[in-house]
Amino acid sequence: MLLYDADCRLCRFAVRTIARLDRDERLALLPLQDPESEPLLASLDAGRRLETWRLARPDGSLTGYGAGVPELLAATRRGRLLGRLLRLLPSGVLDAGYRLVARNRRRLGRLVPDGPAPRRFP
Numbered sequence: 129m130l131l132y133d134a135d136c137r138l139c140r141f142a143v144r145t146i147a148r149l150d151r152d153e154r155l156a157l158l159p160l161q162d163p164e165s166e167p168l169l170a171s172l173d174a175g176r177r178l179e180t181w182r183l184a185r186p187d188g189s190l191t192g193y194g195a196g197v198p199e200l201l202a203a204t205r206r207g208r209l210l211g212r213l214l215r216l217l218p219s220g221v222l223d224a225g226y227r228l229v230a231r232n233r234r235r236l237g238r239l240v241p242d243g244p245a246p247r248r249f250p
Contacts, residue, residue, distance in 0.1 A: 129155065129156040129157070129158055129168065129183070129184040129250060130143065130146060130155050130156070130157050130158070130181065130182075130183055130184075130200065131158055131159070131160045131165050131168065131169070131181060131182040131183075131184060132157070132158075132159060132160060132181045132245065133159070133160055133161070133178055133181065134159035134160070134161055134162075134245065135161065136233055136237065137233075137234075137237035137238075137240065137242050138229075138233040138234075138236050138237035138240060139181065139233070139245075140242070140243065140244065140245040141237070141240040141241065141242070141243075142181075143157055143245035143246070144243065144245055144246065146200065146204065146207075147245070147246045147248075148206075149201070149204040149205075149206040149207040150203070150204040150205070150206070150207075151205065151206065152204075152205055153248060154203060154204065154205075155203055155204065155248070156248045156249055156250040157245060157246055157247055157248045158247065158248075158249065159245075159247075160177060160178055160181075160182070164249070168182070168184045168188070168190070169182070169190075171188075171190070172190070179192075180192035180193045180196075180226070180230070181196075182196075183196050183199060183200050183203070193222070193223050193226045193227075194219070194221075194222030194223040194224065194225050194226030194227070195219035195222050195223050195226075197211075197214055197222055197226070198211040198212070198214040198215040198222070199211065201214065202215075
């Protein structure tokens with residue numbers, strides 16, 4: 129399940145992009161702010177829940193930040209190859225790239241079309 133910040137324009141754009149890559153609808157999509165995400169985020173203190181998007185694995189563990197992007201893409205049929213390629217990069221490099229985008233998400237968000245992210249529940 130992909131958990132994302134519904135209040136972030138860039139995040140909503142990213143989720144719409146992932147949904148297009150996930151034509152088989154293998155991923156459930158849920159805002160981090162939705163009460164249904166609470167049990168999935170229970171292991172995190174409240175102050176850390178909105179730090180990043182989260183991919184909730186079937187075993188209940190979470191990944192996110194840049195290091196989680198390869199796994200997220202690999203979960204979609206159309207993004208699988210890119211996910212495999214990104215796994216070749218050190219997680220620190222992916223996290224640094226994520227932090228750069230996250231620091232500039234408001235500015236970058238103005239460059240992408242806005243709209244609601246699709247909601248898919250398991």
